Amino acid sequence: MAGSPVQVTGTVLTTRRVDAYHALTVVAPGIADRFRPGHFVTVAAGGRDTAMLTRRALTVHDVKPDYGGTVELVFAVRGAGTAWLSEVKARDTLDIVGPLGRPFPLPRDPCTCVLVGGEYGSASLFALGDALQLRGCRIDFVLGATTAERVFGALRARRMGETTTLTTEDGSLGMRGRVTDVLPGVIADVRADAVYACGPMAMLRGVTAVAVEFGIPVQVAVEEHMACGIGVCMTCVVPVIGEDGVTRMLRSCVEGPVFRGERVRFDDVGTIPFDALGAPGGRNV
Amino acid sequence: MELPNPVLTASGCGGTGRELAQFFDVVRLGAFVTRSITMAPRAGRPTPRMAETPSGLLNAVGLQGPGVEAFLERELPWLAERGARTVVSLGGGTVAEFTALSRRLADAPGITAVEVNLSCPNVEDRGRMFARDGSAAAEVVASVRAAIRYDVPVIAKLSPDVADIVAVARSCVDGGADALAMINTPAGMSIDVDAMRPALAAGAGGLSGPAVRPLAVRCVWQVHAALPGVPIVGMGGVTTGRDALELILAGACAVAVGTATFHDPYACPRILRELEELLTERGFDRLADAVGLAHRPAGTGPRGRTDLEESSL
Ligand SMILES: Cc1cc2nc3c(=O)[nH]c(=O)nc-3n(C[C@H](O)[C@H](O)[C@H](O)COP(=O)(O)OP(=O)(O)OC[C@H]3O[C@@H](n4cnc5c(N)ncnc54)[C@H](O)[C@@H]3O)c2cc1C
Ligand SMILES: Cc1cc2nc3c(=O)[nH]c(=O)nc-3n(C[C@H](O)[C@H](O)[C@H](O)COP(=O)(O)O)c2cc1C
Ligand code: FES
Numbered sequence: 298m299a300g301s302p303v304q305v306t307g308t309v310l311t312t313r314r315v316d317a318y319h320a321l322t323v324v325a326p327g328i329a330d331r332f333r334p335g336h337f338v339t340v341a342a343g344g345r346d347t348a349m350l351t352r353r354a355l356t357v358h359d360v361k362p363d364y365g366g367t368v369e370l371v372f373a374v375r376g377a378g379t380a381w382l383s384e385v386k387a388r389d390t391l392d393i394v395g396p397l398g399r400p401f402p403l404p405r406d407p408c409t410c411v412l413v414g415g416e417y418g419s420a421s422l423f424a425l426g427d428a429l430q431l432r433g434c435r436i437d438f439v440l441g442a443t444t445a446e447r448v449f450g451a452l453r454a455r456r457m458g459e460t461t462t463l464t465t466e467d468g469s470l471g472m473r474g475r476v477t478d479v480l481p482g483v484i485a486d487v488r489a490d491a492v493y494a495c496g497p498m499a500m501l502r503g504v505t506a507v508a509v510e511f512g513i514p515v516q517v518a519v520e521e522h523m524a525c526g527i528g529v530c531m532t533c534v535v536p537v538i539g540e541d542g543v544t545r546m547l548r549s550c551v552e553g554p555v556f557r558g559e560r561v562r563f564d565d566v567g568t569i570p571f572d573a574l575g576a577p578g579g580r581n582v
Numbered sequence: 583m584e585l586p587n588p589v590l591t592a593s594g595c596g597g598t599g600r601e602l603a604q605f606f607d608v609v610r611l612g613a614f615v616t617r618s619i620t621m622a623p624r625a626g627r628p629t630p631r632m633a634e635t636p637s638g639l640l641n642a643v644g645l646q647g648p649g650v651e652a653f654l655e656r657e658l659p660w661l662a663e664r665g666a667r668t669v670v671s672l673g674g675g676t677v678a679e680f681t682a683l684s685r686r687l688a689d690a691p692g693i694t695a696v697e698v699n700l701s702c703p704n705v706e707d708r709g710r711m712f713a714r715d716g717s718a719a720a721e722v723v724a725s726v727r728a729a730i731r732y733d734v735p736v737i738a739k740l741s742p743d744v745a746d747i748v749a750v751a752r753s754c755v756d757g758g759a760d761a762l763a764m765i766n767t768p769a770g771m772s773i774d775v776d777a778m779r780p781a782l783a784a785g786a787g788g789l790s791g792p793a794v795r796p797l798a799v800r801c802v803w804q805v806h807a808a809l810p811g812v813p814i815v816g817m818g819g820v821t822t823g824r825d826a827l828e829l830i831l832a833g834a835c836a837v838a839v840g841t842a843t844f845h846d847p848y849a850c851p852r853i854l855r856e857l858e859e860l861l862t863e864r865g866f867d868r869l870a871d872a873v874g875l876a877h878r879p880a881g882t883g884p885r886g887r888t889d890l891e892e893s894s895l
Contacts, residue, residue: 301604304847341845348637350791350845394847524632524639525844527604529597531617531643532632546625546646551601567783568628575623575649 302527303327304394309387310367316446318417319383320358321391322369328395329366332357334425335518335555338368338395339526342378351524353378354550356495357396358420368393371420371449397526398554401425401493401516407433408490411483412458413476413504414440415496419449421518425493426457435459437487439480441500445470460487477503484511491515494558498566505558515558521549521566536562536570544573583695583735583760585612585667585836588869589826589854592817592840593618593671593697593739594643598657599664605847608666610854612836616657618673618699621683623649633772633781637819638793639841640770642784645673645702650686662692669737671697672726675705680722684729697737698726698759701766701788713741713766716753727758735760737815740805742768742797748808755812762805763815763838765798791841795819799832806833806874821849823856830857830869831876 307323314320328338339352359369374380385391404410410429412422419440426436438454441464448470454461462479463471472479477500484492484507494504495518508515523533528551537547538560546569547553562570569576587610591602594617599608608614626646633640647653653670661668670693674680680698687693700713700722712718723738730736738754740747742765751762767788772781780786798818806814816834819841820826826837837857842849866872 304605348792349634350637350639350841351632351634352845522630522632524634524641525847527597527847528601529595530632530641530844531594531626531646532629532641534626534629534631534646566629569625573625575625575646577625 301331302395302397303331304392306390307368307393309385309389309391310364311387312385315371315449318371318373318449320369320371321382321385322367323391323393324364324366325368325393325395326365328357328368328393329360329362332360332368332396332424333400334428335398335400335421336396337398337526337554338370338393339397339523340370340382341392342381349378349381352394352526353382354397354523354526356417356421356518357424359424368395371417373417394526398550399552401518401555403428403432404434404491409435409437409487410491410493411437411439411480411487411489413480413492413494413496413500414438414449415476415500416442416447417449418494418496418500418518419454421495422493423450423453423457430457435487437483437489438462439464439476439483441465441471441476443467475503476500477507480504480507481510484508484513489513492558494518498563501558501561502563505561505563509559516555517558517561518554519549519556519561520554523550526550536565536568536573538562544570546573587612587854588830588836589850589857590669590815590836590838591615591843591850592838593699595840595843599661599666602843602847602850603664606851608661608664610851611666612854613667613669613694614661615669615697615838616653616671617647618645618671618702619650619653619683620645620647620673621650621679621686623647623652628783630781630783631787633787635770635772635789635793638770638789638791639844640772640782640787640789641767642782642787644784650683654686654690658690658692667694668692669695669697671699671739673699673702674722675702677721677725681725681729684726688729688731693734695735695737695761696726696730697739697763698723699739699766700754701739701741711741711743713750714744716750719750720753720757723754723757723759737761737763739763739766740801741766742794742801747801748804751805751809751812755809761813761815763817764801764805765794765818768794768797790819792819792821792825795825795828799828802829802832802834803876807877810874820853821845823853823858823860826853826857827860827872830872831874833874833877835870835873
């Protein structure tokens with residue numbers, strides 16, 4: 298199976314700070330080979346005999362062929378696990394499993410795509426941008442965050458994208474506001490055919506609403522709490538409407554994290570919609 | 583019931599088997615234990631369904647699953663084709679549901695044993711779990727025993743959240759259980775201090791992982807002491823071969839691995855290898871010789887016990 302994940306003990310090549318984020322480059326041959334844009338990996342935090350039992354999911358930002366294959370991860374410190382990761386040094390080893398999840402589907406024919414990233418969510422968009430450009434697509438970026446130092450990858454976006462629009466909630470970089478404030482204008486200006494988005498759930502909901510308004514397809518990479526990342530624990534589910542019109546609680550680690558935006562019931566995330574398959578007392582039981 | 587080796591997946595921790603097969607051949611498992619299968623599809627609980635605690639994991643998945651028909655159509659045949667030995671875990675809210683489920687499974691090929699998840703809430707008893715009461719547990723076990731094929735062993739899975747686990751264990755055996763499994767997750771809770779709300783959407787959840795291992799060891803110990811002839815599948819926080827041996831010395835003749843698989847997808851085959859190495863190192867020819875060995879009187883040598891039941895599950 299080309300896409301099947303592997304577990305590797307990878308040596309850390311470099312660590313660096315990128316504004317508000319930490320970046321790690323790790324030698325992980327089997328993972329780099331199999332990587333497609335949108336894939337993620339899980340990292341064991343805390344070293345041997347760690348008390349942290351669940352792995353941390355991180356998007357693959359970049360892969361390079363050096364040393365048989367490296368992956369670059371970009372992350373914000375949130376709790377104990379990411380705090381531990383931020384202390385990792387070059388030459389330390391990391392236990393990584395990947396590549397995981399359903400990657401971004403690519404359009405068959407060249408078209409114009411808007412890539413929308415919120416906070417560290419932009420990290421997954423550059424490999425996607427490369428793949429789209431290889432297919433002859435035009436790409437435009439819309440990146441946003443609360444403040445300037447939390448906007449990830451603005452320089453790279455400016456180099457790669459036909460246009461790049463930045464937003465911050467405090468106005469410290471680009472336009473003051475959110476990505477969804479500027480997205481309709483960008484879609485109209487560039488006559489976008491499709492939207493790709495990665496970032497916080499609330500942003501994905503807004504981006505999807507905009508794309509639906511324009512009647513163009515939108516692919517979103519969601520983020521739900523994960524314990525295993527490989528599809529065995531059932532903790533990472535989101536309500537998604539299937540081809541048959543039935544809502545199911547799908548695992549974002551295997552059926553996602555990339556979904557068609559209009560299929561995700563964003564308003565019902567964190568609930569079991571009453572009409573979902575198998576909902577308590579629901580009619581689909 | 584003969585298994586080629588004593589390391590099983592724990593119910594609800596191995597997916598459908600296909601997910602783990604990406605990492606290792608499921609035939610290498612002593613047995614694959616399914617998540618608890620219910621009659622109808624179940625959507626489970628809202629998210630967040632998990633929270634990490636020190637050396638522990640709280641979960642409230644709520645038995646999400648496709649229901650028995652989809653299980654028989656899509657999941658069991660795949661496991662059978664692979665040659666996996668499959669233990670089907672049963673979940674239900676009433677005795678009638680357990681009976682119906684057992685009837686539905688009665689003539690399905692490829693079932694090595696059934697495990698009765700007695701931690702399910704009993705809808706006819708204000709949602710209190712069957713496992714908290716010996717007579718309720720025994721009633722479920724007897725109904726499954728009566729409906730399932732005579733040559734398919736019935737394993738009763740017990741909860742540690744009871745005043746007297748030995749009494750419940752005895753009732754289950756009296757009700758027809760061929761073996762016992764323990765422990766299911768004790769109830770726990772965690773509050774997100776920043777949000778000042780419970781960390782799980784469901785409020786409380788089941789605690790698993792090394793945090794509960796001493797609880798598992800105590801339960802296995804007590805039940806083995808009282809019912810030395812009954813095979814026990816021990817589980818709760820097994821992460822290494824040493825942890826597996828601890829439960830075996832307490833009286834388990836097989837161990838199941840749950841949460842450890844979330845951290846290490848290869849946990850089951852790794853733990854088996856580590857356990858085999860430990861047994862060889864200590865000069866045990868057979869696993870059965872180590873089962874319950876910690877019960878020997880103080881002062882006796884490590885191999886002092888000779889009256890061990892041959893309880894290869
Ligand atoms: C597919 C996917 C890709 C991700 N990519 C990135 C990325 O590239 N960069 C980045 O900074 N973060 C990313 N995240 C979020 C990242 O997984 C969490 O920030 C991280 O797990 C928090 O761990 P912690 O120990 O620091 O926090 P804690 O809050 O202590 O974590 C406790 C537990 O909750 C889980 N958890 C908590 N928050 C999240 C969350 N938002 N998503 C999933 N699990 C969570 C952790 O895995 C852990 O098991 C991604 C999440 C997913 C699901
Ligand atoms: C996410 C999760 C789901 C579980 N689902 C079930 C289940 O469906 N049926 C069941 O009998 N036990 C279930 N359990 C309990 C485990 O089978 C096991 O008894 C418990 O987790 C202790 O073992 P561990 O510490 O190795 O995980 C579940 C546990 C977890 C963590
Ligand atoms: S994280 Fe375990 S099933 Fe998705």
